[in-house]
């Protein structure tokens with residue numbers, strides 16, 4: 254076995270709501286721990302999946318995911334031959350790492366950020382340099398990221414908005430960084446939470462045609478409410494595109510994923526309606542945090558990163574009050590996804606109770 258794999262431990266998935274209800278005798282649990290959408294997907298998704306003919310079950314799916322490719326290309330105004338699909342953005346993260354990193358290489362990430370980047374680097378026998386975000390406002394420290402680059406650096410990852418901080422970096426800031434990056438270093442901008450941003454020009458996707466070292470990732474798991482279907486995609490040009498096509502498994506998306514994913518992408522009205530709800534709830538919850546003098550980072554995602562101190566105690570209290578949040582990422586900061594307006598109203602009271610433990 255690879256040495257770098259021996260020290261890894263399995264991802265600790267969320268406890269199922271049913272288990273929590275039984276354990277704490279709760280009637281209702283709001284699951285706010287994994288940044289899923291409380292509104293779920295467009296009803297057109299289930300309809301499209303149901304309409305897939307049973308006759309296809311014995312045959313491999315369309316390895317090019319043609320209908321999904323066309324819908325995504327139109328949506329993003331990109332060339333269909335710039336798109337790679339995967340079972341969630343997670344699969345793209347795994348594949349990119351696999352394609353780019355040689356043993357002994359390093360990657361650079363802001364800290365904190367999504368754990369998958371460093372985990373996959375480790376599997377490929379590469380190391381990760383973590384550059385702390387600005388303690389005051391959570392912004393990525395681009396200057397320090399540049400300083401961290403050495404001749405073994407092969408990739409830089411930026412989740413935008415970042416997870417778990419929720420902080421958004423402008424397209425200008427990223428392009429400026431990209432211009433200073435050595436051309437042999439790949440920059441992946443993971444836009445898993447892009448849909449929740451309420452600022453103009455929030456994506457760097459239009460830059461992919463100008464920079465062959467830029468990759469943009471997207472997922473249908475968050476704003477589209479489709480975490481269970483497992484659909485994500487990457488936007489990239491040559492030479493990465495051909496390498497990724499060669500390395501990915503030929504039938505990595507089933508016909509159900511392709512049909513459901515296509516229906517989701519085509520129903521932009523449903524998406525935008527839910528995004529507007531999240532944006533309003535985000536504003537209300539951040540106003541509440543400000544009014545009560547909590548330290549948090551201005552979020553452009555569907556979750557908020559809040560400094561509470563003694564995270565585990567706060568998380569446990571919230572759990573017993575029926576709110577499942579993420580208390581496993583940091584000992585001082587907690588990540589809470591936004592729920593329905595009703596849940597969020599109750600969450601405020603529960604949160605005040607939980608943070609008054611002192």
Ligand SMILES: *Cc1c(COP(=O)(O)O)cnc(C)c1O
Pocket residue numbers: 288340341342343344367412415416443445471472473474475480483484485
């Ligand atoms: C949730 C998330 C993903 C992965 O989503 P998939 O469900 O695998 O599509 C990727 N990046 C970030 C930053 C995320 O938070």
